[in-house]
Amino acid sequence: MNKPVLILLLLCALTFTIKSEAAPIETFKFDSEETEKVFHKLSEELRCLVCQNQNIAESNADLAKDLRLEIYTMLSEGKSEKEIVDFMVQRYGDYVLYRPPFKPLTWLLWTAPVIIFIFGVFFVARLMKAQASAEQPASLSAEEIERIKNLHTEQDKK
Amino acid sequence: MENKQPSTIRRFMPLIVFVTLVALLAIGLTLNPRLVPSPLIDKPAPEFELPLLLKQGSFSRQDLIGHITLVNVWASWCFACRQEHEVVKQLGRKGVRIIGFNYKDEADDAKAWLARLGNPYERVAFDHNGRVAIDWGVYGAPETFLVDRQGIIRHKVIGPLSDPDNYDNLISVMNSLDKSPIQ
Numbered sequence: 001m002n003k004p005v006l007i008l009l010l011l012c013a014l015t016f017t018i019k020s021e022a023a024p025i026e027t028f029k030f031d032s033e034e035t036e037k038v039f040h041k042l043s044e045e046l047r048c049l050v051c052q053n054q055n056i057a058e059s060n061a062d063l064a065k066d067l068r069l070e071i072y073t074m075l076s077e078g079k080s081e082k083e084i085v086d087f088m089v090q091r092y093g094d095y096v097l098y099r100p101p102f103k104p105l106t107w108l109l110w111t112a113p114v115i116i117f118i119f120g121v122f123f124v125a126r127l128m129k130a131q132a133s134a135e136q137p138a139s140l141s142a143e144e145i146e147r148i149k150n151l152h153t154e155q156d157k158k
Numbered sequence: 159m160e161n162k163q164p165s166t167i168r169r170f171m172p173l174i175v176f177v178t179l180v181a182l183l184a185i186g187l188t189l190n191p192r193l194v195p196s197p198l199i200d201k202p203a204p205e206f207e208l209p210l211l212l213k214q215g216s217f218s219r220q221d222l223i224g225h226i227t228l229v230n231v232w233a234s235w236c237f238a239c240r241q242e243h244e245v246v247k248q249l250g251r252k253g254v255r256i257i258g259f260n261y262k263d264e265a266d267d268a269k270a271w272l273a274r275l276g277n278p279y280e281r282v283a284f285d286h287n288g289r290v291a292i293d294w295g296v297y298g299a300p301e302t303f304l305v306d307r308q309g310i311i312r313h314k315v316i317g318p319l320s321d322p323d324n325y326d327n328l329i330s331v332m333n334s335l336d337k338s339p340i341q
Contacts, residue, residue, distance in 0.1 A: 049194060049297035049298075050297055050298060052191060052192075062262065062288070063288070063297055063298075066287075066288050066289070066292060067292070070289075070292060089197070090197060091197070091198070091292060091293060091294070091295040092194065092196075092197070092295050092297065093194060093195060093196065093197040093295075094197075095194045095195075
């Protein structure tokens with residue numbers, strides 16, 4: 001196997017790193033697997049405001065516990081995923097969302113990776129072009145070409 | 159070569175990029191990540207009804223109408239609440255209407271805390287399980303909401319009022335409200 005392919009495979013393997021298991025203390029009973037999935041999805045996508053680098057599913061903060069219960073209660077009442085997200089945003093702002101919505105305040109946040117990527121491609125392309133032109137030998141003058149021809153003929157005579 | 163000009167710009171490009179990055183990081187590092195702006199500012203206070211801590215009866219959104227009120231979220235387990243308590247009492251002595259919002263506390267602990275440190279509150283609403291606090295977007299104590307005469311939240315202080323910046327900001331918003339005519 002050649003080296004680039006091997007490196008690529010290693011990089012792919014890295015993306016499957018072990019995810020820490022979310023461990024809420026409570027055990028909720030769900031009437032369907034679907035609801036349970038939505039519950040876990042929501043509690044993983046909502047940020048805990050007390051320990052800000054954890055989501056509601058992972059955090060042991062009191063508030064996170066309350067919010068898990070709140071999500072559970074709302075799901076039991078038949079509220080939709082969107083209704084629950086809206087409920088949280090109304091109270092805590094977009095900050096509770098780990099995936100903030102696209103709006104004037106966040107457009108730079110969302111587009112920055114693309115902008116930086118395009119900028120990078122442009123930069124690399126220019127760099128490569130500059131290198132290619134630098135490696136090209138300077139064109140020979142008419143006299144030099146004449147000299148080379150003469151050298152050849154001298155060589156042939158020998 | 160005809161383009162001598164761009165090459166000098168190019169020479170300084172790394173420096174420009176570096177300085178910009180440092181400036182951005184410097185701004186980012188000096189911001190306080192704990193200050194999450196409340197989406198409730200300039201919105202009506204949420205509907206709620208809570209039992210009172212020290213008396214019979216209840217406190218609801220309706221009781222906020224007609225006065226400029228500070229709703230001070232506190233708990234006996236909250237250290238920063240004790241730090242700010244002197245300032246809250248001072249505000250009370252100045253005639254500011256302050257409602258206590260006792261957050262996720264035990265009634266006996268809360269009562270003992272007030273008996274020991276003094277009670278500046280007109281009334282204290284008792285939110286034992288913190289359910290109403292969720293509607294107010296509370297995520298820690300102390301927090302203080304400024305509610306105007308129409309029951310609209312005008313300002314929120316996150317953290318202790320004993321912090322000079324917190325205090326000055328609150329007072330300036332309060333003064334701007336007081337000049338507006340009573341409706």
